[in-house]
Amino acid sequence: MSLGHLPLKVKAFERLGTLTDENGNRYTRDIGCSSVLGGVPFWAFGDTFPLNRNGQMIGLLTSTCALGYVQNPVKSRYWNCDREGKPPQFIPFTNEELKFNRDHQHGGQKRFYLWSFSKIAETSPGEGYIFFHKGRTETQQMSDNVGYGIQIANVKISADRSQLICTRIMNEPFFKDRVDWGSFDTVVVNDHVYLYGGQGDHIYCARVLKSRITDKSAYEFWNKDRWTKDENQKSDLFWKLQSGSVFWSQYYRCFIMVGCTMWADNKIIMRSAPRPEGPWTNDMLLYQLYKPQSGINYCVNAHPWAFPESNGGQLLVSWTDQHTGVVELGKVTWEGYEGPSNNQQYEDRNYPYPRPPQPYFPNQFSQYPGQYHQQYQAYPNQYEQYAPPGQAPPGWSSPTPPRYPHPSNYNNGNGGGYNDDQQGYPPQVPYWSKPR
Template structure:
């Protein structure tokens, strides 16, 4: 009788733990409790159709006309050409042409840069170079603006270039402004025009160069941005407002979209409130497992794959060492479970993150080249599908 009572008590304790994990709690001081709801739209669903024949490491990507250490490199097409957008770009020492032969120390840097992609996944052409001799280095792709309180310390996160109009070679880039003191500032969009072969930021929108206040709204564009070739829309994913900082709550990702023709008009954006509520013109203000679109992917990239007839999300989780792919028929999800593609070894114990897809190298979709950041090197692998 005593043993049966203890079993019942253990069962009750377990049940209460589960209910507390699922129920929306009321505390305003703990942001985690605001995220847990009765519905979790970030859970995987269905079967991942991807099957692998071979995954091969190709090497490390570098520029043929400059020399820097860099991260991210999200790809985007504008007027028939593909470009990579980088975040921190650390110049190599004067005269150094191989990043692996760089000398110790700091030799200068910019907070963002842009390169032209080539048919060789290991070679890019750096654009917007300075006059350094004998090896030029990249200048900033997104310049800081002192009138907005920005300086050379201001960083600009973001993702892919999203084509707006091919005829005028115009695109948008979504940016996350990081002032470091005290924190992330806000997210917004900039107009990009290809001038003399170089994507150039010609205008940033918002009274201080951004739209969405990072303290109250998601960091739209800091995780994924994608010009959907199957619709008129650009889709933009971002992490939660600044107050959600933990491993769990900070891993949720929220979604907004806009027609490409209206990308520079904030009033035309639609916000994803989850499968139960759908798209709304009202800015998302409720951050729960119901309104989140993804969890735990970190930065990544989405492409449409003709071979599997679905969207593929490439990512490495939250600063992990394993490359994953998941699929969906709709950009709103639900997404299938992840398939492990490839695991790497962090260089010198550094961070591994930001999965990047290069779909232009095989339009059939039967293979996909993927790159990612490994301690400021861009590691490249090729995946053949069964």
């Protein structure tokens, strides 16, 4: 099997079109994050608007899930749809939430929502946990929303391996009034679940043993050079990212983050690191997307389960087009990949801690809008020896990423797309994650 050589470099990018549902019904939907449970891929979406045969909207769901196909990743399939093609709500509402939504369904503004932007953390074969936002809309401005923190649900694959069963395990917030752990993404590495969560402009990293994921006292927090039980000592990894996926790359033998910033610039960016907690390289441009007819492209995610014959030499990425309200797909071919050399399947559960193929430059964060470094800068004698798991690499430290001025009404954008009426600053996120 061929291996890539850092820095990350794209050989080709091919647009594959829209992710469609094989039942033939039309849906506008966003997020488009995917997870693998029991070896089966599943797609998760946020606000989902089913359309009937006449193109009329027949409902609104805030969380839906569809079966994916390794051999045909441009297709998905909802299960248990009604006669008009409306799928069931994936993360279930409580009776109180359902009643509130029914009572306000004709008002057009107030509703409870359950949004998940991260992968399901598989803690045992075919079973895992999903972290999600619970909130309530009040107006058409995201800044007016009422947040209830991050909650957690148990997810299991069905006996016939065709659908997922989601059960909320508590109605009170799991995390509230601090970092929204698990809201950005999760990645399972050996016995630990690593959780990336946002607070303000910054993304932080925590970890917990898979066996204790529902025990808040078991969480540890990364503070630049070690893991600590004191959350107040946490340090940030990323700055002003709207969405992204963290995953182990079998091709590059490192962790990769693929996502997009809050700058509404229609760029897909990427970073790499030898460990889930870093040190992470500067932003690099993976691909410059088109500008939609209105709005932007957002909710960028990576799906390393696709194209298994490439052994990681190719990567499926997705984004939501705010104008059309659909999830679009593209295929990345990494530099150096010349095609499958054998029938070995891509093994995304193998997470060795590698010695980085080349050193990283630790003291530069290309987090200002418009800066996308195309290659890393070498830092002599860094990583002469790689530290054991759980310890900091020798000599590494990182600065606090710089701040960038922005309007006082700016919000962190976890709810979806952007208006484009505030040029030069991260614009405000609208109430609807779909175009009006």
